[in-house]
Amino acid sequence: MTASIRDVAEHAGVSVGTVSNVLNRPDVVSAPTRARVLGAIAALGFVRNESARHLRAGHSRTVGLVVLDIANPFFTDVARGVEDVVNGAGLALILCNSDDRPEKESAHLDVLAEQRVQGVLITPTAELTPHLQTLRRRGVPVVLVDRRAPGRDQCSVAVDDVLGGRLAAEHLLERGHRRIAFIGGASGLPQVQERHAGVEAAVREATGGDDALLVLSPEALTVEAGREAAARIVGMPASRRPTAAVCANDLMALGVLQEMVRQGVRVPDEFAIVGYDDIDFAAAAAVPLTSVRKPRQELGSRAAQLLLDEARGEGHEHVQQVFEPTLVVRESSRVRRSGGR
Numbered sequence: 388m389t390a391s392i393r394d395v396a397e398h399a400g401v402s403v404g405t406v407s408n409v410l411n412r413p414d415v416v417s418a419p420t421r422a423r424v425l426g427a428i429a430a431l432g433f434v435r436n437e438s439a440r441h442l443r444a445g446h447s448r449t450v451g452l453v454v455l456d457i458a459n460p461f462f463t464d465v466a467r468g469v470e471d472v473v474n475g476a477g478l479a480l481i482l483c484n485s486d487d488r489p490e491k492e493s494a495h496l497d498v499l500a501e502q503r504v505q506g507v508l509i510t511p512t513a514e515l516t517p518h519l520q521t522l523r524r525r526g527v528p529v530v531l532v533d534r535r536a537p538g539r540d541q542c543s544v545a546v547d548d549v550l551g552g553r554l555a556a557e558h559l560l561e562r563g564h565r566r567i568a569f570i571g572g573a574s575g576l577p578q579v580q581e582r583h584a585g586v587e588a589a590v591r592e593a594t595g596g597d598d599a600l601l602v603l604s605p606e607a608l609t610v611e612a613g614r615e616a617a618a619r620i621v622g623m624p625a626s627r628r629p630t631a632a633v634c635a636n637d638l639m640a641l642g643v644l645q646e647m648v649r650q651g652v653r654v655p656d657e658f659a660i661v662g663y664d665d666i667d668f669a670a671a672a673a674v675p676l677t678s679v680r681k682p683r684q685e686l687g688s689r690a691a692q693l694l695l696d697e698a699r700g701e702g703h704e705h706v707q708q709v710f711e712p713t714l715v716v717r718e719s720s721r722v723r724r725s726g727g728r
Contacts, residue, residue: 390431399427410435449479450694451499452532453492453509455576456608457484459638460666461683462510465532468687469508476695478505485512487576493518500527506694508532508687513575528697532690533578533681536707542693543707544686548578551679551712552585555633555661558677558714560593563724564631564659566601570616570643571635573604579635582663582679586633601629608635613642620658621650630724631659637666640676644719648673659720675717682710 396403401424408416409424416424427433450473454462466482473480481499485492489512496518499507506528509519515537519529529541536543552569559567569586571579583602590600603619605612613634620629634640640662644654652658654674662669665680689708697703 464683468684472691556589613639617646
């Protein structure tokens with residue numbers, strides 16, 4: 388059976404109150420008594436009941452992080468940034484994966500509320516769930532990650548994705564491409580829509596119209612979706628086929644690369660690819676991918692800092708921070724095309 392605090396007290400020959408002081412205020416207990424109590428704890432294998440303490444305190448020593456897709460290394464890196472800050476504050480991180488499904492996201496938020504987390508960090512699905520406002524009304528801080536806050540009364544950490552889309556498209560246009568695909572147009576995520584808007588604006592300004600941009604809209608932002616999009620492109624008549632693509636994330640870009648290689652299309656000689664996020668796999672691909680780099684760990688660490696600051700409560704001011712992306716050029720887009728093809 389699990390040892391109780393009363394068992395520890397009897398073993399050490401002290402009161403239950405003294406054991407509680409050793410656990411919570413060791414400085415008020417003499418060194419010899421403290422040593423006896425710690426020895427009893429070790430001998431009995433006692434583990435304090437944190438759940439009971441949480442109920443008394445009103446919150447736990449945990450923070451929740453809800454991400455869209457834990458299979459995407461982008462979110463793994465964001466989580467690492469969060470964890471470093473949270474652990475440094477003596478707290479633990481509960482990581483939840485919504486799979487970009489609103490009902491799963493809501494279920495996770497309910498569990499986090501039950502666990503009395505000190506705050507929630509979340510990359511939400513396309514529509515902001517009412518659960519987030521419910522948490523905030525209960526006094527639980529909520530910080531949006533990789534998503535702009537809808538108002539000034541909430542903290543958020545995001546990236547200028549319109550600029551990111553523009554950087555990707557302008558790079559391809561400068562390399563001589565005049566028929567470009569954007570892969571990922573069906574996503575309702577605002578950050579993906581912003582990337583699309585940036586690509587579209589750059590292409591329109593360079594070519595004078597929208598005909599030069601082909602938008603492909605797979606339902607998911609996955610490697611498999613990238614492969615399917617590439618197969619569609621290869622199957623198009625040569626006169627209409629794009630010569631380059633900007634992908635909504637690096638997973639899709641890797642899928643496009645895989646399918647192009649499988650179909651015998653030379654990258655970048657016959658088809659150039661630009662990804663988004665600059666995950667580690669981008670540089671390690673068979674043809675290293677050009678990608679729009681987002682400060683992944685910094686997104687997580689800054690969001691966690693804002694959350695902890697809000698949880699402390701005193702003098703907190705809401706911040707909506709927006710980082711600027713950068714373009715990392717690699718082999719997948721380096722060849723310059725000639726003749727405006």
